[in-house]
Amino acid sequence: MNALEVDGLVVRYGRDTVVSDVSLAVPQGRTLGLVGESGSGKTSVANAVVGLVRPAGGDIRVGGETVLARGRAAVRAQRKVQLVFQDPFSALDPRMTIGASIAEATRATGRRWSRQEKVERVRALLAQVHIDPERAGELPGAFSGGQRQRITIARALAGEPTVLIADEVTSALDVSVQGAVLNLLRELQAQLGLSILFISHNLAVVRYISDEVCVMRHGRVVEMGETEGLLAAPADPYTRELLEAVPVLGRRMTFEE
């Protein structure tokens, strides 16, 4: 069964069509990697799925329920998708303690939480992303980039999502920190059975974390398939071009004249 289904999605900003007729699906408990360069429309797909942008066409279903209809069911379905942002420095309110930021996100569950329940939930979430729960009262300024990224992941989890969208979550981080965040995502997926839509321009990172890969260009899906198979034998010339452009350690980059 698919946790998230996007069907014929169209997104427009004014007169610019940035996503045209994109269909993709994230199977339950698996990770779909969405690869593309700037302007490919991958971030617009994410914005549409979490409801930050109203699609101009198509349908988005979470757990089989459309999020585009009116009514409580659609809102509930919408809140089952949570987003982790690219820039960990802009993703947390600098004037709000990290505990309060995470507690605020519990409202996405649609249940009422008592103060005590919230405190306990925040502590549990912080522990889950390997941040000392005692630091819940501190402001984001006291944390490093990698720690903040883990805090934003905790905040996303506070909404008890079934689908997590990770939008370029490692591209603002140093390599050494990137590994820890990728490991954390895999660990959480194993524990919670999360389905992940992992968006990145970095093919190597997408390959490492994804079960399936979807390549986008100019607002359209170029190619889609199971990771190893697709990357071993790409059918589309653009996918081949992308693959060729990825530098490999110790192997000389060659250029046709």
Place this chain on the structure above:
Amino acid sequence: MATTKHSRLRSPAGIAATLGAIALLLISVFASFIWGDAAGQTSVTDRLAPSSWDAPFGTDQLGRDVFARVMVATQLSMMLTLGATAISVVGGLILGLIATVLPRHPRRLVTGLIDILLAFPWLLLVLFFSVIWGASAMGAMLAIGFAGVPSLARLVYNLASSVSGRDFVRAARVVGVGPFGILARHVMPNIAGPLLVNTAATASVTLLSFAGLSFLGLGVQAPEYDWGRLLQEGILRIYVNPMSAIGPGLAIVIAGLIFTLASEALAIGSGEGVRATRALAAASVTGRRRAVDRGPAVPLQQTDASSDTIAEVRGLRVAFPDGEGGTVERVHGVDLTIAPGEVVGIVGESGSGKSLTAMALAGLLESPAEVQVTRHHFDGIDMSSTLSREEQSRLGVELAMVFQDPLTSLNPALTVGRQLTEVPEVHLGMNSRDSRERASAALASVHIPEPGRRLRQYPHEFSGGMRQRAMIAMGLTARPRLLIADEPTTALDVTVQRQVISVLKEAQRATGAAIVFISHDIALVSAICDRVVVMNGGEVVEVVSAERIREEATHPYTRALIACLPDMTSDRSVPLPTIGTTNITLPEEVVQ
């Protein structure tokens, strides 16, 4: 940026503002008890007296003590100022926040109207309103207060929209916080600081407007008096007793300065968070070293223009002032030698000192950076001495740079042609036609089509990848012997990165120039360089051959960098090794 480490109130501006505010408050409250009698008592014999010990500002034509009247007027002046400021701030806050939550079209209408009103000087609006509300203290307060609404509304709107565009607000929307919840929980706390700063500044302007309005006879009416009214009366007697005009004027200026100082002190205070974080970051990278003692400069050995090095730097140290009188050293004694035609990669994470090393190598670090070297030369030029005009010229011709951000490395106000013909004109003495041809050829050689037309364009008409190629072309207009590229492709897509690197390598083959290529991406560096220099924490930890990096890298940091980087062959079934799992110490965030 201010350098105080104390709380906002302990800065000099803060102390002065606090003391001044206390004084104003005390005078406002108690002046009428102390000076009330003297201010009201008329005396025919004492009229129009010059300043004296008893009456520092002299007396008016009814013989009243002007100094006493200035003191007593403090209360009314302050109350009117605060009242008008409150009207401006509350009005601005309401209008600005309403504009923020409105849908697109009504929002445009409101902001458009605010902008139209903003075009008019405040005083003009004040005069307009004061015609409507009449020449009285209350009328003036309303007039000045409402005249200040547009500028504060614009400020609130700008601040609020910039906060609304941040990711944390998008995150709150995703979890289902409504527009008013976002205003209350996220927008207000984040704009409170700048708003407070501007409130104090507004109070200063308000005070001066009141003085002006009363001075014109349009504000406070007799028998009431504020400072502006006293000034108006005083200026009539300025030839008899100048202090009767200067006294109230001084009161206005001093009170205005107190509000301005308060605003500045608050502004310094709200920058504190940023400073603290930066200091923390600096401290985590390197141990703090106060007042590095600079040994005597090592006398340079005879400069040898030997053929096996094009550039060399030894014992490079770079330090910055830490804002508290000491310095923080960021590069700790780096040695680097570049052979002619060689491609050297410098790789490291943020804070490793790789960019500082490159900039120092090019001799481009300026104050406040403090650079120390034991030896630094480029193609026979001693870079650690003061350069002659000819040596400067040779550097301009032989050393080229490409920077990380293609959006900012070309001058937006000059055509690409202007920027590409400079080196041939200035350093090679070419006339404008020849240098234009040379620039055109250089653009063509980096595969930019229609170079003639492109030269007449401005950088903003180029895409990111084209700008980086134009930067490379800029180097090719001369006779480059070394090209330093500082993260030239980090801001670019992988396919564009490939094009730029292809152009870079082509340029290197055509000119025989050496290249120093700085990057955070060890795979990329190893794929295009001959030699890889690995930096960490301001030191070179290892230098290895690029092609055999997998086999020959021995330093644990290098090995860790290689291991934790996923590539197209990584085993997907196991967790990535992280640097914390190796036995070297790194910033704590990595250690998990």
Place this chain on the structure above:
Amino acid sequence: MSHDTGRTRSARAEGRFSLGERLSPRTSFLLRRLGRLAASVCVVVLASFFLIHLVPGDPVRAALGPSASPELVAATQASLGLDKPILQQFVDYLGGLLTGDLGTSIQSHRPVAQTIAERFPATLLLAVAAFAVAIAGALPIGLGMAISSRGGRRRGLDAALSSLLGVLIAIPGFLLAVGFIALFSVQLGLLPAAGWGTIRSGILPVLALALGPMAYLARIVQVEMITVLGTTYMTTARAKRLPSRLVYFRHALPNIVTATLTVGGLILSGLTAATVLVETVFAIPGLGTTMVAAVSTKDYPMVQGVVLVYALIVLGVNLVVDLILITIDPRSSITEG
């Protein structure tokens, strides 16, 4: 801003150029500004028309005083057209504006337009002279401070100059004028304290008006210059080892022009308003003194006329600044609103 969005935006901007299917940024900037100008003129005309109607109570009774006979009040109302329906009044007002008729003063019974024409030159001269002094002083001071204190050098001098500028900004022109009179006219007897028409009598008013804006503009120029000197493209220019003359004048200066001009425009319109106070201090027969007298005597037709003229001057200044920006700024970048 992340690199990603930066790149997307520039790519989009480029698409707009090559496709040519949309207006160039320069044209659309001009159109937007002309649209705003038209809207502003409407607002100004409406505001000046309604001024007399917004005054609480009967404006004519207020202007003529409680002792005036009811017949006189009625006659004055009729002569101002206040007895007609409001729409008719507005049409008449517009018609008058188009033919240069701004009505008749209640107090002097002379045409408002005639009085304004007599008083306008003094105000214009005062504002333009002060603006010239402010610019001439601000550029060298601001640039000098930015260049000499680069990278934290000469910190003491920089701090002292900054404080001096701060104090000058904080003292409004009319207070400076009072101080100048006390010092140069009363104590030293060097320059006249009042009057208009000779160069000597103009010195103090112009200086009093100019010093504050000069300090403000100098600070803007300094801040802008420091920002520009810290950019990567200035490092590019230094990497080319160009002579400092070229580095500063060719590479840095053009990049502060936009901000300087924008602020300069604001300063010129601010100066026009500030003349009201300074004219009063020095008893200069300009628009400002006319305005103050008209407000005090509740001569509403005169107030309407003068307010309209002031507002149109401000809009004219803004238009000129925009036109200059479009001519010289290659980007007319200026992506706003």
